[in-house]
Amino acid sequence: MIRVELIQMLRRPRTWITIAALNVLPLVVAILLSVTELGPRPGTGPPFLAAVLSDGSLYPLAAMGIVLPLFLPIAVAVVGGDAIAGEAQTGTLRYLLVRPVRRGHLLIAKLVSVVAFVLLAVVAVAVAGLVEGQLLLGRTQVGGVVSISGTDLDTQALVQRSLLAVAYVTLSMLGVAAVALFFSTLTDSAIAAALGTVGVLIASTVLLGLDAAESLRPFLPTRYWLSFVDLFRDPIRWTEVVRGVLTQASYLVVFLAAAWASFATKDVKS
Amino acid sequence: MTSPLRWLLVVVVAAAVLSPVLVPRVLPAAAADVSAPALADRVRSSADVGWSGQVSTVGTLAVPDVDSFGGVADLLGESSDLRVWWRDAEHWRVDKTSSSGESDLARRGDRAATWSFESRRATTTRYSSVRLPDTSDVLPATLARRMLSGAKDADLSRLPAKRVEGHSSAGLRLVPSDARTTISRVDLWADEKTGVATRVEVYAGGRLPVLTTTAAHLDLARPSAEDAGFSFADAVDVRQSYALDDAAGANAFAPFVPPDRVAGLRRTGDLDGAVGVYGRGTTALLAIPLRRDIAREAFAQLEESPAAKRDDDGISLAVGPVSVRLEGAGRGVFLLTGTVTPDTLDRAGEDLGSVRFRPGRGESR
Numbered sequence: 339m340i341r342v343e344l345i346q347m348l349r350r351p352r353t354w355i356t357i358a359a360l361n362v363l364p365l366v367v368a369i370l371l372s373v374t375e376l377g378p379r380p381g382t383g384p385p386f387l388a389a390v391l392s393d394g395s396l397y398p399l400a401a402m403g404i405v406l407p408l409f410l411p412i413a414v415a416v417v418g419g420d421a422i423a424g425e426a427q428t429g430t431l432r433y434l435l436v437r438p439v440r441r442g443h444l445l446i447a448k449l450v451s452v453v454a455f456v457l458l459a460v461v462a463v464a465v466a467g468l469v470e471g472q473l474l475l476g477r478t479q480v481g482g483v484v485s486i487s488g489t490d491l492d493t494q495a496l497v498q499r500s501l502l503a504v505a506y507v508t509l510s511m512l513g514v515a516a517v518a519l520f521f522s523t524l525t526d527s528a529i530a531a532a533l534g535t536v537g538v539l540i541a542s543t544v545l546l547g548l549d550a551a552e553s554l555r556p557f558l559p560t561r562y563w564l565s566f567v568d569l570f571r572d573p574i575r576w577t578e579v580v581r582g583v584l585t586q587a588s589y590l591v592v593f594l595a596a597a598w599a600s601f602a603t604k605d606v607k608s
Numbered sequence: 609m610t611s612p613l614r615w616l617l618v619v620v621v622a623a624a625v626l627s628p629v630l631v632p633r634v635l636p637a638a639a640a641d642v643s644a645p646a647l648a649d650r651v652r653s654s655a656d657v658g659w660s661g662q663v664s665t666v667g668t669l670a671v672p673d674v675d676s677f678g679g680v681a682d683l684l685g686e687s688s689d690l691r692v693w694w695r696d697a698e699h700w701r702v703d704k705t706s707s708s709g710e711s712d713l714a715r716r717g718d719r720a721a722t723w724s725f726e727s728r729r730a731t732t733t734r735y736s737s738v739r740l741p742d743t744s745d746v747l748p749a750t751l752a753r754r755m756l757s758g759a760k761d762a763d764l765s766r767l768p769a770k771r772v773e774g775h776s777s778a779g780l781r782l783v784p785s786d787a788r789t790t791i792s793r794v795d796l797w798a799d800e801k802t803g804v805a806t807r808v809e810v811y812a813g814g815r816l817p818v819l820t821t822t823a824a825h826l827d828l829a830r831p832s833a834e835d836a837g838f839s840f841a842d843a844v845d846v847r848q849s850y851a852l853d854d855a856a857g858a859n860a861f862a863p864f865v866p867p868d869r870v871a872g873l874r875r876t877g878d879l880d881g882a883v884g885v886y887g888r889g890t891t892a893l894l895a896i897p898l899r900r901d902i903a904r905e906a907f908a909q910l911e912e913s914p915a916a917k918r919d920d921d922g923i924s925l926a927v928g929p930v931s932v933r934l935e936g937a938g939r940g941v942f943l944l945t946g947t948v949t950p951d952t953l954d955r956a957g958e959d960l961g962s963v964r965f966r967p968g969r970g971e972s973r
Contacts, residue, residue: 385708483843487725488844591621
């Protein structure tokens with residue numbers, strides 16, 4: 339069933355259109371930076387963007403930082419929200435469940451499909467960022483890449499940490515995928531499920547900026563999204579990365595369980 | 609399995625997932641039976657206790673963004689996330705981190721290094737104890753030591769112990785009796801055994817603290833010299849700076865000898881420098897000589913604040929517990945600032961009239 343869902347995801351034009359759309363903004367930013375040579379002021383802008391003018395090899399990370407706060411979660415919310423509700427909306431869910439499959443297995447297959455989409459999207463953004471960085475932005479300075487802490491970062495370390503960052507960004511979307519999947523089991527409208535997920539993320543972002551909500555911060559799904567930046571400090575700040583992974587794993591477990599509880603007893607009419 | 613059972617299982621799963629985070633928060637802190645003066649002594653003598661961790665600070669003061677203040681406006685008016693490796697008072701590193709980069713400050717003996725990722729600027733310079741407040745001053749341990757410096761035993765009392773980011777900490781309250789200070793009270797919590805402060809709250813009369821600093825992921829083992837030091841990549845252009853900041857530069861090069869006492873506060877710190885550091889603990893002020901051009905800029909910047917008060921001798925401004933005054937004294941212009949009342953700062957300004965000129969030093973300034 340997982341294979342069927344993966345093939346279906348890869349064959350959908352929507353998958354590739356979404357991935358292409360995700361890459362538009364990083365491309366536009368790279369072109370603008372290349373033409374104007376105006377980076378963001380220190381302390382502002384997405385991660386690494388201030389550094390890419392002098393070192394284009396960091397642009398894959400900057401590109402991930404550009405899409406991570408908004409565009410990637412929206413894409414995941416749309417794809418995840420469509421997982422069950424989309425089938426119900428088009429009237430195929432009833433036929434899907436006619437086959438001898440457990441509803442829990444169907445949920446897992448849908449989740450794997452969403453995660454595969456996220457991985458594909460993140461890798462596409464990183465690879466496109468690498469090409470754009472090399473072609474449009476600054477070359478690596480003599481002496482190699484500089485870590486955020488000002489120390490040397492050799493090519494091997496840069497590649498390893500970049501791969502870790504891709505994995506971390508993918509993991510960061512697990513919570514979004516699980517929430518979207520849960521909403522998808524509650525409604526027959528894919529757009530409603532996606533909007534519900536986006537609403538959760540907006541609420542999380544608002545609470546994150548509120549000092550009064552300090553005690554809630556460790557539990558917010560968006561809290562550790564940008565902690566992939568910590569992989570490029572010296573020494574690496576693992577505390578935030580590990581917390582980010584645990585937070586996403588927690589959302590995954592709880593909302594997947596909730597999706598299962600909702601879907602297992604759902605009265606499928608369409 | 610019935611629907612209610614399934615949802616009950618979801619609730620159990622959620623509780624199990626949350627418990628590792630919630631349980632340490634609700635666990636009672638270990639009771640501490642140490643007296644307030646004894647705990648204060650431990651905090652004061654914790655400068656050479658090694659530790660590492662993360663520190664978050666929340667400042668609520670709208671300090672005017674005067675160039676001469678360096679990063680003080682950010683330190684006291686914004687939230688900061690810091691990474692700290694503290695080997696001892698002379699060997700430490702504090703990184704101010706953000707999602708877009710980091711700014712580092714490290715000290716190794718009499719040398720200091722700074723690094724800014726976003727501007728790719730690295731500097732090394734001679735460390736100066738007389739300088740503007742920086743990130744190392746808002747660490748709970750450093751701030752607690754500073755606040756308790758010179759505090760009278762009668763001003764101290766114990767607060768209930770509590771867990772600060774999971775770390776059991778003994779509580780202490782300082783209510784300064786000196787009428788010259790603007791700080792109404794300081795609440796702090798510290799590791800009972802080592803005296804390393806885990807949280808400090810500074811109040812200036814209001815219900816809420818004007819500055820809060822909290823340590824998390826506290827590790828009370830001495831960090832390695834490698835982690836606490838600084839080593840720049842070959843690609844980084846490291847520059848030598850003449851001084852750590854404007855105050856350190858003025859202290860080293862300005863041609864003045866400040867008086868031994870102003871507003872009844874005795875001069876402390878570097879007695880050979882041109883910057884006057886007066887008082888200690890919660891009642892402290894700095895008198896920094898400014899170059900004429902910088903003084904003009906500072907005057908214009910202070911004047912932009914609606915709360916600024918101009919008089920014949922200078923201009924004054926009070927921002928929460930921080931009072932600021934720009935005053936002409938002798939052949940120079942001094943920026944006075946500190947956690948003292950505006951009246952105290954006025955008197956300090958008058959007393960600065962006895963500042964002496966030191967010929968042959970920094971006359972090109």
